[in-house]
Amino acid sequence: MALSYNIDTPQELRTLPISSLADFCEELRFSLIDNISLNGGHFSSNLGVVELTVALHYVFNTPEDKLVWDVGHQAYPHKLLTGRKSLFHTNRRQGGISGFPCMEESEFDAFGTGHSSTSISAILGMACAARYRNELNRQHIAVIGDGALTAGLAFEGLNNAGFEKANMLIVLNDNNMSIDPNTGALQSYLTELTAGKQYNALKSRIKRLLLLIGQDNNWPLAKIRQLEKIIKAGILDYSNFFEALDIRYFGPVDGHDIQKLISILEKLKDIPGPKILHCVTVKGKGYLPAVTDKANWHATGKFNRQSGVRLQDEKQHGIKTFQEVFGDTLLKLARKNKRIIAITPAMLSGSALTTMKKEMPDRVFDVGITEQHAVTFSAGLAADGLIPFCTIYSTFLQRAYDQVIHDAALQKLNIVFCIDRAGVVGPDGPTHHGAFDISFLRCVPNIIGASPIDLEDFKNLLYTAQDKKEHGPFAIRYPKGIGIAQDTNSAFMKLEIGKGRKIRDGEHIAILSLGPVGQYAIEACKELALEQIEVAHYDLRFFKPLDEKILHQVFQKFSVVVTIEDGSITGGVGSGVMEFMVEHGYSPVLKRLGLPDTFASQGTQQQIHEQYGYDKKSIIGLIKKLHHNFSIINSKK
Numbered sequence: 001m002a003l004s005y006n007i008d009t010p011q012e013l014r015t016l017p018i019s020s021l022a023d024f025c026e027e028l029r030f031s032l033i034d035n036i037s038l039n040g041g042h043f044s045s046n047l048g049v050v051e052l053t054v055a056l057h058y059v060f061n062t063p064e065d066k067l068v069w070d071v072g073h074q075a076y077p078h079k080l081l082t083g084r085k086s087l088f089h090t091n092r093r094q095g096g097i098s099g100f101p102c103m104e105e106s107e108f109d110a111f112g113t114g115h116s117s118t119s120i121s122a123i124l125g126m127a128c129a130a131r132y133r134n135e136l137n138r139q140h141i142a143v144i145g146d147g148a149l150t151a152g153l154a155f156e157g158l159n160n161a162g163f164e165k166a167n168m169l170i171v172l173n174d175n176n177m178s179i180d181p182n183t184g185a186l187q188s189y190l191t192e193l194t195a196g197k198q199y200n201a202l203k204s205r206i207k208r209l210l211l212l213i214g215q216d217n218n219w220p221l222a223k224i225r226q227l228e229k230i231i232k233a234g235i236l237d238y239s240n241f242f243e244a245l246d247i248r249y250f251g252p253v254d255g256h257d258i259q260k261l262i263s264i265l266e267k268l269k270d271i272p273g274p275k276i277l278h279c280v281t282v283k284g285k286g287y288l289p290a291v292t293d294k295a296n297w298h299a300t301g302k303f304n305r306q307s308g309v310r311l312q313d314e315k316q317h318g319i320k321t322f323q324e325v326f327g328d329t330l331l332k333l334a335r336k337n338k339r340i341i342a343i344t345p346a347m348l349s350g351s352a353l354t355t356m357k358k359e360m361p362d363r364v365f366d367v368g369i370t371e372q373h374a375v376t377f378s379a380g381l382a383a384d385g386l387i388p389f390c391t392i393y394s395t396f397l398q399r400a401y402d403q404v405i406h407d408a409a410l411q412k413l414n415i416v417f418c419i420d421r422a423g424v425v426g427p428d429g430p431t432h433h434g435a436f437d438i439s440f441l442r443c444v445p446n447i448i449g450a451s452p453i454d455l456e457d458f459k460n461l462l463y464t465a466q467d468k469k470e471h472g473p474f475a476i477r478y479p480k481g482i483g484i485a486q487d488t489n490s491a492f493m494k495l496e497i498g499k500g501r502k503i504r505d506g507e508h509i510a511i512l513s514l515g516p517v518g519q520y521a522i523e524a525c526k527e528l529a530l531e532q533i534e535v536a537h538y539d540l541r542f543f544k545p546l547d548e549k550i551l552h553q554v555f556q557k558f559s560v561v562v563t564i565e566d567g568s569i570t571g572g573v574g575s576g577v578m579e580f581m582v583e584h585g586y587s588p589v590l591k592r593l594g595l596p597d598t599f600a601s602q603g604t605q606q607q608i609h610e611q612y613g614y615d616k617k618s619i620i621g622l623i624k625k626l627h628h629n630f631s632i633i634n635s636k637k
């Protein structure tokens with residue numbers, strides 16, 4: 001398709017006649033498909049909001065008017081329209097632009113997002129700030145999806161918005177999908193609103209009737225409006241969820257009809273107070289494979305745009321991911337242990353629970369984007385004797401910290417926390433890295449915490465967690481992507497809780513690793529041995545409780561100790577080792593490798609490990625330096 005519009009900014013967009021906007025949208029959609037096919041990224045949500053994005057920037061005076069994108073995975077058309085077209089090929093790459101709105105990146109990104117359901121609270125905050133400063137002309141818009149609307153945080157925002165009555169517009173982008181099909185009673189309600197259209201039909205019938213009566217009786221328009229309000233309040237408002245909260249409801253409208261969207265948004269600009277515009281859109285609009293297989297096209301790697309075939313598929317090489325092993329293992333365990341239940345807050349396919357859901361629909365709960373609820377719901381199941389495998393990405397578990405402490409750990413409930421995407425996740429960047437779970441779990445009493453070095457260990461940890469006799473939560477953290485496979489078909493083996501293992505003996509220097517980054521240590525030790533540097537390596541396996549027997553052995557024998565973890569070193573497992581060292585009066589040289597006290601940037605996982613100095617090469621470099629220093633000190637003795 002030949003690109004005929006050269007639009008880089010909303011100011012330029014606003015010079016186009018309305019009649020050309022449908023055409024422009026098609027072109028924008030084309031360039032999105034083109035770009036994502038070459039670079040990968042979030043896909044179908046972006047195709048679904050092309051018209052919405054164009055209409056919003058056309059009608060509202062961005063960046064003065066504030067526009068917040070919930071989650072922000074659908075903000076690519078917004079980025080293309082707000083001065084970032086020439087940088088878009090760097091999207092999600094190391095050093096490139098972020099795949100999410102980011103305040104540092106552009107004045108058009110009114111609020112940084114990545115985690116869902118923050119937009120209503122954030123825009124309400126801005127609307128109240130404007131009111132406080134008496135800036136009454138500014139507009140405030142939040143775009144939130146039907147999936148993101150399921151979260152408690154979104155409901156908290158609605159509750160407060162209806163009360164505050166500040167000037168704001170919530171655009172509800174209802175495509176009947178989260179990443180997987182959206183679940184929950186709210187979705188059924190939205191579908192009823194959309195399909196039934198009863199609310200709107202009745203509303204316009206009342207209006208028409210009043211106008212007729214008013215004409216016959218020469219009533220002024222204000223009187224008609226007042227009567228309409230009274231009747232609506234009496235009959236209708238309390239039957240509409242949003243109106244009942246004092247948020248005026250408009251729609252549903254076709255979110256792909258650009259002309260209609262513009263005319264409605266223009267009208268809404270003049271209506272003060274909180275309002276919601278319910279837009280119905282199609283996720284994946286304009287690219288057939290994405291429309292037919294929506295969940296699979298939520299995000300994608302590079303693909304052939306003609307055939308729709310993905311170009312980088314790890315499965316093609318027969319390598320297993322932690323996610324695959326998780327899904328297979330849990331299903332196997334659940335077939336034998338009827339008490340096992342799986343819970344996911346809206347990450348069914350990402351967490352590899354789709355097959356189990358098909359085989360055991362009543363034992364897999366997709367509870368929507370509700371991490372807090374997911375944990376307390378799991379606590380309820382556990383309190384009643386079941387064994388919930390509460391599967392949550394590390395970054396999203398942050399939202400449920402109080403539930404982990406108050407509902408799970410304090411009550412010593414047998415929940416298995418399967419902490420997926422632990423460690424750096426790659427191109428999703430700082431909003432999504434699983435950097436903090438070791439640090440925030442290590443200080444919570446009653447929790448067991450582990451991380452497998454390989455896939456076989458992973459399988460055995462899952463087995464151990466459901467079979468343990470002790471009471472209390474068991475957290476297993478594992479990263480996104482492929483793992484080293486020993487024998488994943490071997491018989492399950494129960495592991496001793498809090499026990500690590502020696503992988504390799506050595507002299508003077510020892511490495512203590514946690515999780516799959518231990519593979520870097522294995523490789524590094526092999527290479528160092530070729531240069532006659534013999535380094536000992538221990539796999540801690542548990543970050544809580546730590547294996548004190550191993551730690552005593554290590555500190556008694558080695559004068560240089562290096563810890564490695566894929567997470568923040570502030571409070572991480574290395575800190576635990578350091579606390580042990582100080583408490584027991586050991587004084588070796590201790591180096592802790594992992595993420596420093598900063599929000600780690602985006603890139604591939606390998607690039608990020610390299611950047612922060614805990615990939616194989618960096619480990620070799622550090623050990624050589626330590627070995628050199630150690631030799632000098634000893635030669636001087």
Ligand SMILES: Cc1ncc(C[n+]2csc(CCOP(=O)(O)OP(=O)(O)O)c2C)c(N)n1
Pocket residue numbers: 045048071073074114115116144145146147148149175177178179283345346347369371396399
């Ligand atoms: C707190 C949190 N939990 C989970 C996610 C993962 N997530 C990202 S997008 C998404 C689905 C959002 O659905 P919706 O808001 O309807 O947007 P759509 O993709 O349909 O456009 C989910 C579950 C997240 N970003 N944040």
Ligand SMILES: CC(=O)[C@@H](O)[C@H](O)COP(=O)(O)O
Pocket residue numbers: 071073114179298299350421425428480
């Ligand atoms: C936007 C968002 O939060 C998700 O789409 C996330 O990017 C999914 O990550 P995975 O691709 O690792 O499942």
Ligand SMILES: [Mg+2]
Pocket residue numbers: 145146147148173174175176177178
């Ligand atoms: Mg949706």
